[in-house]
Amino acid sequence: MNNTSSTHVNDKLFPFPQLLAWLFILAVAQACSTSSGTEQAVEAPQRLPVITLHTQHATTYDEYPATVEGSRDIEIRPQVDGQLEHIYVDEGAYVVQGQPLFRINARVYTEQLNNAKASLAAAEANLANARIDVGKLTPLVKNQVLSDVQLNAALAAERAAEANVQQARAVVESAQINLSYTVISAPVSGYIGRIPLKMGSLVGTAMPQPLTVLSEIRNVFAYFSLSENDFIRFKSRVPGNTIDHKISNLPPVELVLSDGSTYSHKGQVEVVSGQFDNRTGTITFRAVFPNEDGLLRSGNTGKVRIPNESPSVILVPQEATFELQDKVFVFALADSNRVETRPIHISGRSGTNYLVENGVKVGDRIVYAGLDRLQDGTSIIPEPMAPDSLIARAAR
DSSP, X not given: OOOTTEEEETTEEEEHHHHHHHHHHHHHHHHHHHHHHHHHHHTSOEEEEEEEOOEEEEEEEEXXXXXXXXXXXXXXXXXXXXEEEEEOOOTTOEEOTTOEEEEEOOHHHHHHHHHHHHHHHHXXXXXXXXXXXXXXXXXXXXXXXXXXXXXXXXXXXXXXXXXXXXXXXXXXXXXXXHHHTTEEEOSSSEEEOOOOOOTTOEEOTTOSSOSEEEEEEEEEEEEEEEEHHHHHHXXXXXXXXXXXXXXXXXXXBEEEETTXXXXXXXXXXXXXXXXXXXXXXXXXXXXXXXXXXXXXXXXXXXXXXXXXXXXXXXXXXXXXXXXXXXXXXXXXXOGXXXXXXXXXXXXXXXXXXXXXXXXXXXXXXXXXXXXXXXXXXXXXXXXXXXHHHHHHHHHO
């Protein structure tokens, strides 16, 4: 018997091709079993952190661009014409009220004063002569030696001499004032601004630019503007019957400087302008900040930040949201711990949390992390997050 084309198994003969077919079927079955096990492992529910929403106290801020100015920015201008003879201060220096700042050459004004004094002396001498004449004529007229006409003429001359004296005294006072204007002193205490002119320059009352600007910055003003819609919200949100009453009820405000840091002292909103600017459609507010250390200067820029207290709002961490087509969504847990996407409407921010007006409610559970691995209908194993960690986040 020829054994080259068959195999003996359990005393039976199997053709070799049939044996290969059975081996192939077993291999395919094993591969399918392995693939099915892998898919089952991938489809196993994920363990993801979940938070339960509840109401909390939160503070939000409205920020408005602001420009800082000294409580008084005074332009220092000459009140007489002449050559700038001396500059007593340097740019940026702090000066006290009454301290000399500039001196204008005073020779012309000194001579004008001397001339005015001489004119006053001459007028006083003429008055003395007029009084002598009146004194001589009075007894003669009384004794009817002379007529009243001569005495009346003498009295008129006396009155004219008195008027001349008063006029001469006024000229002297004017010359003294002009002479005093040659020394320009600080009207208030503050900081000196830029000094564009140098010694030897000709200065005068018709100059287009001031000698310098003196800023009193013990207190500074931060000016900021509200749009018409912001102003309407301000009136509806802040308690009070009048605008002044509402402003007085505003909490202390903060000043955020241009580098993002917050100024160490808080300020208070004081006044509001009487009307809207037709060009910009805004109305201007002013907040005052203490500046005893002189850290703020006129011309600083920043933002005025007004706090808004919300005693009971729903906070959703930004990490628990995702954006799609300019809308914000969360993954909320539905029945059987399956997730579903929900759009939420945001009314503001507090730290790293969103203030949510609608879309979710108190008691809803949302997925906190691992959102990139989820889609509608995915089942998860929720792991509740500790409330203390959420409160700590809300406080930041």
